[in-house]
Amino acid sequence: MRYHSDPAERLNKKQIAKYATKFLKNNSIINLGIGIPSLCAQYITDPTILLHAENGVYGFNKFANEKNINPDYMDAGGNFLETNKNMVFFDSVESFNLIRGGHIDTTILGAFQVSKNGDIANWMIPKRGIGSIGGAMDLCANTKNVIVTMEHTTKLNEPKIVEKCEFPLTAVNCVNKIVTDVGVFEINYNSIILKECAPGWDVLSIQNITGVKVKCDKKIVFMDIDNV
Amino acid sequence: MIGGFGGSGGQPTRLMLALSKKKLKGLTIIGNVAGISETTGYGWPKNIKPVDQGIFFRTGIADKIICSFPVPASQNPKSPIENFWHNNKNSVEIIPQGTLIEKIRCAGAGIPAFYTSTGVGTIIENNKETKFINNKKYILEYALSADYALIRASVADENGNLQFRGTSRAFNPAMATAAKITIVEVDEIVKAGSLDPNNIHTLGIHVNRIIKRRKNDIYP
Numbered sequence: 001m002r003y004h005s006d007p008a009e010r011l012n013k014k015q016i017a018k019y020a021t022k023f024l025k026n027n028s029i030i031n032l033g034i035g036i037p038s039l040c041a042q043y044i045t046d047p048t049i050l051l052h053a054e055n056g057v058y059g060f061n062k063f064a065n066e067k068n069i070n071p072d073y074m075d076a077g078g079n080f081l082e083t084n085k086n087m088v089f090f091d092s093v094e095s096f097n098l099i100r101g102g103h104i105d106t107t108i109l110g111a112f113q114v115s116k117n118g119d120i121a122n123w124m125i126p127k128r129g130i131g132s133i134g135g136a137m138d139l140c141a142n143t144k145n146v147i148v149t150m151e152h153t154t155k156l157n158e159p160k161i162v163e164k165c166e167f168p169l170t171a172v173n174c175v176n177k178i179v180t181d182v183g184v185f186e187i188n189y190n191s192i193i194l195k196e197c198a199p200g201w202d203v204l205s206i207q208n209i210t211g212v213k214v215k216c217d218k219k220i221v222f223m224d225i226d227n228v
Numbered sequence: 229m230i231g232g233f234g235g236s237g238g239q240p241t242r243l244m245l246a247l248s249k250k251k252l253k254g255l256t257i258i259g260n261v262a263g264i265s266e267t268t269g270y271g272w273p274k275n276i277k278p279v280d281q282g283i284f285f286r287t288g289i290a291d292k293i294i295c296s297f298p299v300p301a302s303q304n305p306k307s308p309i310e311n312f313w314h315n316n317k318n319s320v321e322i323i324p325q326g327t328l329i330e331k332i333r334c335a336g337a338g339i340p341a342f343y344t345s346t347g348v349g350t351i352i353e354n355n356k357e358t359k360f361i362n363n364k365k366y367i368l369e370y371a372l373s374a375d376y377a378l379i380r381a382s383v384a385d386e387n388g389n390l391q392f393r394g395t396s397r398a399f400n401p402a403m404a405t406a407a408k409i410t411i412v413e414v415d416e417i418v419k420a421g422s423l424d425p426n427n428i429h430t431l432g433i434h435v436n437r438i439i440k441r442r443k444n445d446i447y448p
Binding site for chain 2 (some may be wrong): 051057072073083095131134
């Protein structure tokens with residue numbers, strides 16, 4: 001994907017997902033949202049990382065072969081799961097005890113907009129007027145480490161990283177990191193800090209498609225997309 | 229209340245089909261992932277036409293829904309709940325999933341209300357009581373009960389003790405405790421005392437009626 005003013009290609013969804021897994025710590029428990037985040041699962045190779053799905057399972061690592069599905073084994077995105085001996089099942093009360101109780105270390109979600117103070121809007125497009133919250137508000141409000149994976153702009157090349165979200169909020173002041181198709185950003189003290197650029201990109205080109213002042217704390221490195 | 233998580237596993241599909249054909253009006257449906265399977269196939273095997281809670285709005289027996297996930301991400305094609313919402317905007321109440329399940333759990337556990345940080349700073353906080361506890365803001369949410377819970381389990385014994393399989397527990401056990409009458413749809417009924425008493429997921433005292441599905445039902 002490349003807009004005419006772009007200095008280089010933007011990453012595709014799989015590359016964004018793969019890159020986001022670089023920021024997962026071993027021995028952690030992770031919840032993946034729908035869309036780009038759900039693609040992360042296939043790139044997690046560390047066996048000490050446990051995947052949690054809010055419908056009541058952790059420890060899964062594979063989707064079931066289409067010929068061999070069982071509706072009693074599903075993730076929250078509606079994908080059927082291959083069973084393995086590390087999986088544990090529980091009901092929705094326990095599942096949200098885990099979330100609200102802060103037992104989930106990291107959640108990776110998609111977003112329509114993220115603001116510079118870490119607010120996230122990801123459940124409703126105002127023009128449509130109706131949307132689905134699901135577990136996103138619980139996850140964002142209660143997880144220590146919230147990573148957003150998304151395309152950097154809308155299809156019209158408008159910024160999705162903004163001063164203040166115009167879309168209805170999912171949670172306030174919770175996003176720690178954003179991985180987009182042009183860079184990796186951290187949110188710290190009400191600032192968007194650019195940590196890494198996609199290959200061929202530079203600070204000015206990223207600034208041009210970002211709705212807030214982008215800060216850089218040191219020499220920017222290129223995202224090493226081939227070695228995650 | 230309708231149990232499960234929206235997919236075919238854990239959903240009382242036969243009870244839902246039977247209810248949707250009854251000559252009733254004005255039902256309030258309490259669900260979770262309520263209306264996305266029919267148009268997206270969410271959680272259903274590809275060769276079977278999905279059933280979701282939109283069925284109650286297509287047949288017109290319901291006039292309100294309380295859930296966390298009423299509509300899919302795409303509006304094409306429009307789902308029955310989205311069509312209903314267009315003319316009844318105040319009759320689709322969307323609640324964060326963790327708050328919804330805790331409201332139901334509390335109803336079954338004799339707890340009238342609870343505080344949660346979920347939804348702080350969003351429209352969920354509007355017109356609700358809030359409180360700072362240890363310098364953190366929380367919203368007061370109230371318990372939610374129902375007249376009937378339709379749920380799905382794998383096995384029941386003759387005393388109504390239930391076991392679930394895999395991820396098909398979801399909202400079923402909590403809903404069983406929060407309704408005046410709980411009706412469970414099961415694959416198998418076994419003799420009283422033949423389930424392992426160490427391994428009962430829902431207690432029989434919460435279950436009022438058991439419906440056994442046909443063997444090899446077309447719906448999973």
